Amino acid sequence: MLKKATRYDAIVIGGGHNGLVNAAYLARAGKRVLVLERRPRVGGAAVTEEVFPGFKFSMFSYVVSLLRPEIIRDLDLPGHGLHILPLESTVTPMLNGDYLAAWADHDATRRELVRHSPRDAEAYDEYGRLMHHMARAVKPIISMVPPDPTSLSPRDLLGLLRLGKHFRGLGAEQFHALFKLMTMSSADFLDEWFETDVLKATKSASGIIGTFLGPRSPGTAYVLLHHYMGEIDGVFRAWGFAKGGTGSVSEAIASAARNFGAEIHTDAPVARVLVKGGRATGVALENGEEIRARVVVSGLDPRRTFLQLVEPNELPGEFVDDIKRFKFRGSSGKVNLALGALPNFTCMPGNGPHLRGAVSISPNLEYVERAYDDAKYGEFSRQPYMDVVIPSLIDPGMAPPGKHVMSIFVQYAPYNLNGGWTDAKREAFGDAVIDTIAQFAPNIRSCILHRQVLTPADIERITGLSEGNIFQGELALHQLFFLRPAPSWAKYRTPVRGFYQCGSGTHPGGGIMGASGRLAALAVLEDGV
Amino acid sequence: MLKHTPFYPRTAPLMEGQAWRRWAGYVVASSYELLHDREYHAIRSSAALLDVSPLYKYLITGPDAERLLDRVVIRNVGKSKVGQVLYTAWCDAAGKVIDDGTISRLGEQTFRMTAADPNIRWLHLNATGLNVTIEDVSESTAALALQGPNARVILQQLTDADLTALKYFRLTPATIRGIPVTISRTGYTGDLGYEIWVDAPNALPLWDVLIEAGTPYGITPCGILALDVARLEAGLMLLEVDYISAHRALIESQKSSPFELNLGWAVSLDKAWFVGKAALEEEARRGAAWQFVGLEVEWDSLERLYAAVGLPPRLPTVAWRTSVPVYSGGEQVGYATSGCWSPLLKKYIALAHVRSEVARPGTPLAMEVTVEHRRKQAAARVAKTPFFNPERKRA
Incomplete structure (x- = not known):
């Protein structure tokens, strides 16, 4: 299969979307690149699989949020089949049978908000404007290598200076708002703006996704911003549902990488990185085969990258300690349903545009916080927060004609469940999800043809993501920017020369963004491979 | 009404x-x-x-139906087979385009013609002496x-x-x-x-x-708004938006020949006399002064223009239909007539009339954009049309 004589410029371990982006950029620069993927298909957590005959699922990651526009352009992803379809509305059913809806049309959303609170309807636009400014303030950071504030190197100082200037340019009012966003809980932050509980609950949900925190935990306000960064690119429409599921995003990037000359091998698990004299020289596959390369890039999460692929004695003890302390704490699960008919929500009976958008199970703030309480003490939420979408209504090809697929993102499902995850616990978790949905859509059970329940333990087993954390490590403030994944090693380089990291466990991390993969490729190229 | x-x-x-x-x-x-x-x-x-x-739909029947159409349009209708559809334009005597549409050969002596504007008078004018019936079935x-x-x-x-x-x-x-x-x-x-x-x-x-x-x-x-974006991606022009009918133009410079509209491929100079043939022969020899091309506005350039005023780029999600100047090295070399943000291609595309010297794909040009009330120029490149051409279209 692989010619041993071949010497690659770079080997990328892991064909997730960041690994593929990394490979594509390296190949685009003329490098000989080999991607090694353990599973039979590329994509990592961005995969589409026909879990039940005729029913295709974005098994894990299910929406495209922040895929960087420059990556879409540089790699000509539309030319390789990327097609992002709009996901236009969010409807939150309430416990009293009412609902809160946000539609694609601004006026329609406003009128809906007026129904709940005329005051909030007005605050909504003001809030939107502030978040727009905040997102614009933070956005440049996403596309830059994080400068280290403790370093005195001219590069870092220059980077910090630029950033400082950028923040000073915000003006006092916005700077204060930014500071609040960085430190407050999403519930407290939203309390400053709105009075409608269901609105705050639904908005706060975007502050907790992928973290082991509740809406009242400090630091969650910052994660709200991520949503608004998608809004800034809103007109660009990088936000939505990928036609063919998120696997088609990975396939488009893989196709672009191949087009630039990269080789991609699936079913090729890497056992370890070969290191000689403090320098990476290649990789050893699990089948014993060794492949040489001038540099090795790992798209795996920090724990696997440093504690599994490399011998501990190749790394400084403090660094190993830092990585060991890096928090994963997977907190979410996924339930994928094959449906014979559409669910009928009590708050909005029948088929309608609401089914083509997201349905958020977040009826009030206390509900979401209580869902977290269960998880805090090692149980899955009896009444979880859920983000429900029916992709087959947006992209009919995902299910047989007239039938549907439903994707349910569920939080909280702690990785460290009391007594550990078992088959029985998994089914009990799945039942809790269905029971909760049935409160709002009583016919759901009769619609279900098949059910797939994925716990954090399953996510870890299938994708390799440690503790099933969907972001390769919690998106908490102490694990972001120049601290992601560890102080002094946040610039894609590692203590082993010629060994790089490009997964979302590095800055800026999280979501199908591709920024880590791209920035890591630029770091590799800068070092002159 | x-x-x-x-x-x-x-x-x-x-x-x-x-x-x-x-x-x-x-x-x-x-x-x-x-x-x-x-x-x-x-x-x-x-x-x-x-x-x-x-x-507009016309049913044209009779022993001379084919002859009438071959007299009127630029493509060779005589070569078409029953069951074939031709996309074509038709010209006035000066070889300037009046309209474009399709001709469906429903039978040996039966055709359906579609048009954007009414053309029944023009068809009758050219049917003198022919054994043909023209019926408006619109x-x-x-x-x-x-x-x-x-x-x-x-x-x-x-x-x-x-x-x-x-x-x-x-x-x-x-x-x-x-x-x-x-x-x-x-x-x-x-x-x-x-x-x-x-x-x-x-x-x-x-x-x-x-x-x-x-x-x-x-x-x-x-509806039409969505169609307008799709037809731009397909590089398809629209009468009274991208060009003016020779029958409506008030001055000579408003008119376009088929060669100037990227329809040179449709001009059948090898067929017998048709309206405008002599003028088109002459133009084919001389070469057209104008070309109708695709433009891709460059993102980085657009983003810079907007960043200078502290805004993210404003993109036309609804296709615009106005005349916008196009420049090469500071000189105006043409004008774009419609454009939009392509949600599929993630590109800002436009259709434009430009001087033939700057019409080659890849030629760097600039297109006027209004950024916060001020006229700016965004870098653009001549692009091959169709911008989007999926295999399934013909497969």
Whole structure:
């Protein structure tokens, strides 16, 4: 299969979307690149699989949020089949049978908000404007290598200076708002703006996704911003549902990488990185085969990258300690349903545009916080927060004609469940999800043809993501920017020369963004491979 | 008063925002939903159903039908076979384009011609001495366009006609659940798609069966705003937007020849006399002074212009239809006539008339953009059209 004589410029371990982006950029620069993927298909957590005959699922990651526009352009992803379809509305059913809806049309959303609170309807636009400014303030950071504030190197100082200037340019009012966003809980932050509980609950949900925190935990306000960064690119429409599921995003990037000359091998698990004299020289596959390369890039999460692929004695003890302390704490699960008919929500009976958008199970703030309480003490939420979408209504090809697929993102499902995850616990978790949905859509059970329940333990087993954390490590403030994944090693380089990291466990991390993969490729190229 | 098309009883209840617009004396939907996004994506991702009844339609029959058409249009109608559809333009005596449309050969002596403007007088003027009947069937024939990757699978459920065998720009008589229709593999989206021609009294039952059979495949009624984006991606021009009919132009410089509209391929100089032939022969020798090209506005340039005023780029999600100056090295070398943000390609595209010297694909140009009330120039490049050309269109 692989010619041993071949010497690659770079080997990328892991064909997730960041690994593929990394490979594509390296190949685009003329490098000989080999991607090694353990599973039979590329994509990592961005995969589409026909879990039940005729029913295709974005098994894990299910929406495209922040895929960087420059990556879409540089790699000509539309030319390789990327097609992002709009996901236009969010409807939150309430416990009293009412609902809160946000539609694609601004006026329609406003009128809906007026129904709940005329005051909030007005605050909504003001809030939107502030978040727009905040997102614009933070956005440049996403596309830059994080400068280290403790370093005195001219590069870092220059980077910090630029950033400082950028923040000073915000003006006092916005700077204060930014500071609040960085430190407050999403519930407290939203309390400053709105009075409608269901609105705050639904908005706060975007502050907790992928973290082991509740809406009242400090630091969650910052994660709200991520949503608004998608809004800034809103007109660009990088936000939505990928036609063919998120696997088609990975396939488009893989196709672009191949087009630039990269080789991609699936079913090729890497056992370890070969290191000689403090320098990476290649990789050893699990089948014993060794492949040489001038540099090795790992798209795996920090724990696997440093504690599994490399011998501990190749790394400084403090660094190993830092990585060991890096928090994963997977907190979410996924339930994928094959449906014979559409669910009928009590708050909005029948088929309608609401089914083509997201349905958020977040009826009030206390509900979401209580869902977290269960998880805090090692149980899955009896009444979880859920983000429900029916992709087959947006992209009919995902299910047989007239039938549907439903994707349910569920939080909280702690990785460290009391007594550990078992088959029985998994089914009990799945039942809790269905029971909760049935409160709002009583016919759901009769619609279900098949059910797939994925716990954090399953996510870890299938994708390799440690503790099933969907972001390769919690998106908490102490694990972001120049601290992601560890102080002094946040610039894609590692203590082993010629060994790089490009997964979302590095800055800026999280979501199908591709920024880590791209920035890591630029770091590799800068070092002159 | 403006007319309603035969599909009005079905389309009217779908109009969420009452966003009607005028088309050839009829009212049709700009978009059914408040935003046209979903209608656009239906064209590219599932299937869109468009009411295109306002098109002018002429039935031309008789022993000299072929001769009449060959006298009028620039393409060679005599070479067409029964069941073939020709896209063509027609010119005045000076070789300037009057209109463009399709000619469907329904039989040896039967043709259906579609046009954007009324052309019956022009046809009669050129029919002197010919044994031919020209009938305006614009009102009696209704038409639907079913466009998008799922168009075939939807339609095939409803008809015995073998649609896989129906090639691009061919047509077939068929019945759809018992309703006699003509199905042509044509459209204005540059995608896989069909146009279905039906007698007006059968319009509503046709609409109903298509919606019923298409729903599991994501069929979506679609208005003109979405179509406008799709036709730009397909690089297809529009009369009175991208060019002015020689019959309407008030001054010479408003007129365009087929060569100037990127239709040189359609000019059959080898056929016998047709209106404008001499002028076109002359122009073919001389070379056209203008070309009609695609432009891609460069993102980085646009982003810089907006960043300078502290804004993210504003992108035209609804296609614009105005004249916008195009520059090369500070000199104006042409003008763009329509443009939009392509949601699929993630590119800002436009169609433009430019001097032939700067018309080669890849040529760097600049297009005027208004950024916060100020005129700026964004870098742009001449691009090959169609901007989007999926294999399924012909496959």
